[in-house]
Amino acid sequence: MEPLALFLAILAAALAVPVPKLLHQARFRARSPWAAMLLWQAIALAGGLSLIGAPLIFGLSPFGDSPLDATITAVSLVTTEDLSALDEHNVHPVHLFALCLAVLLAGHLLLTLARTYLRVLSARRRHRQLVHLLSTPPESGADVRQLGPLTEAHIIEHDAPLAYCLPGRTHASSVTVLSRGLLEQLTREELAAVVAHERTHLQQRHHLLTMAFEAWYRALPWLPTTRYGREAVLELTEMLADDGALREHTRDDLLRSLALSTPESSTESASQSAPAETLAATPGATGVLITTARLQRLLVPRPGLSRSSLAGVVLLALGLLAVPTGLILLS
Template sequence: MNAATALVVYAAVVGVAAPRVMTRSAWPHRAPALGAAVWLALMVSFTLATALAASHLATPTEHLHAGLVGLLHACGLGTEAPAPDPTTADRLALALPLAVVLAFAGSFLFHLLRASVVRARHRDRLDKVAVRCDRLRAVVLPHRTPAAYCLPGLRSRVVVSDSAVRLLAEEQLGAVLEHERAHVSGRHHVPLAAAEAFASVFPWVPLARRGREQTAVLLEMIADDRALRSHSHEVVATALYEMAAGRVPKGAFGVSGSTALLRLKRILGPRPAPHPALRGSLASVALTAPLLPLLPLLVACPPVV
């Protein structure tokens, strides 16, 4: 099996089989931060595998070492004799993977900037009608529906409606606001933009659709866990139930939404002590997750004999 075939097979496994395994596994909901990291690592790994496969399909007999040396020569960084003029295949071997990587990077920046613009417009309107509350460390918005959300990024805002302030008990309100602060401090808009960018570049890949959905769910669970550090499960669950009908503006994170029922079951469900085997498995996943994006390089660049 040559490198191009191996990379295509690897990309198929990561793009089709891996998301099925991930969605059927229970551990991502037990360790949502690790689960979100694995989803993003799979996306980066698929992108890199696709880029390297495109390069090897253009020059199937060329070793990756030679391609990198040729690139250094083309940039004037080589110290040896000048390399021969690049052929059309050589140019394609550089242009195709570069196009894949730039498409993903460009889409990521586009989603970040677009969401930033939307949040900035909403923030400007919000500052005209909402009232800053230092006690809550949030802005209170006059609205008849109980709601809470945050606008992450620069000049972040944590927003709660005045009807939610009246409806919720003090501990419930504190749990809701802690949930929103977790989104802001964790910069959750960045991994979500990465997942949306991947889905835009590779919309036909199961990893794109499921990765975007699961990343959004896991980010909400991370914020729930932040609230659970200082509030009981009952307080967080009742606050989530009371706020389930609230609407979240585009570009914002909110405690309510379509994932509320799933998160309620997770919060109120049994939480048995993790089995030693599970702890060992999660530790293994945590150690190997950062290496996932590098696996395509090992496939594309086997040892030279």
């Protein structure tokens, strides 16, 4: 099984550096954000499986000709405490080290995901409490008329233009937060476009994607793929939310709302400096993620990918997932 382990190691290296760098710069992401998002998820899962599978398969190689047989043999030796059989199987310290490395990597990824999830939930709970303390419901007739059906929105008495969503366990428990400055600067149509953008974040559960890739980055911050993936997912979720808003509102209303509600300090690197818990707990915060690619696709819309191109992306994503999974489980 050593050739199999070598192949998985090569695949892990490819998905760690060159592939994410190419996808991060790919122009088609602005034409079909969901296709790019699908590829990023496939790269993350396939990369993680390959990274764990390579040392696992190498460590099991002395115990059998297939991963399943080798696992059964190794488990039986451990349960019977027949350590003398290790010499019969030509097990060397490097094989034991590889097995320990695979277990540690898997445990590190799972524990980091759980830790990130708990930290995000805690940050979101604290943020929700602050919103309830500092915000007010629409009081004046002008507020109600401007918000329309969104009378459950929380309004913060602050001059800075601000709009974001706080996801809940259910859609009904989610909260949309608007600032007084935003209400004063936008017309009803422009405000409706902003609200539709935030609702798309909630409906498509973008906070789960950003949280997963944030955990991936925290677990392996030294890998280029985790940094590229984190940045890409933050940008792609904004593009997807823009598309959701454009299904109900005009492009001009959305562009004007972004132009009027984006602070001058907002830059393409703002997402890198914002606190991780804030980004994961409040997806879609206005003025944080106005990237060049996002702005260009709004100003100069281009047609989406053809059906054949989309089919190719889907097949590529399925292939990326199938290869390491099949090699580990079915070899």
